[in-house]
Amino acid sequence: MLVKAGRTKIRYAGELLTDDGTRVAVRAPWAGSGVRDFGFVRFEPGDVFTEYYWRDRWYAVKEVRSATGALKGWYCDVTRPAARSGPELVVEDLDLDLWVSADGTDVRRLDEDEFADSGLAESDPGAARAALAALDELESLARGDGFTALLA
Secondary structure (H helix, E strand, O other), X not given: XXXXXXXXXXXXXXXXXXXXXOEEEEEEEOOOOOOEEOOOOEEOOOOEEEEEEEOOOOEEEEEEEOOOOOEEEEEEEEEOOOEEEOOEEEEEEEEEEEXXXXXXXXXXXXXXXXXXXXXXXXXXXXXXXXXXXXXXXXXXXHHOOOHHHXXX
């Protein structure tokens, strides 16, 4: 379940792949309705997301593949650390995102305006600092080819 500003943003079923106590990996089909075209990537029915969540990191990384298995890239959400309660995994979205294309040539920071408008810097300055540091870390990993080690 993805929570934003205290409300459930989206809930969907996924297959638990691993949980080592720190990192949780799940596989789930595209949970949106229809096609979501961002301009630089399209999420569409049949796409499969392998999602990695950490209990000690402020982000989640979602590997996105087409229905044929072709890698589209990685969509990264800046979140509070994940919490798992029984079969449910809960993460709180903090608005910042990063997109990394399959070939690594397109690395984009997303939704920085939404983050600024969220008021998190005023309401929870520590979380805001952690969120910005997480986005910087993700971008550094993406530009330095660090996703392979992160997701191994």
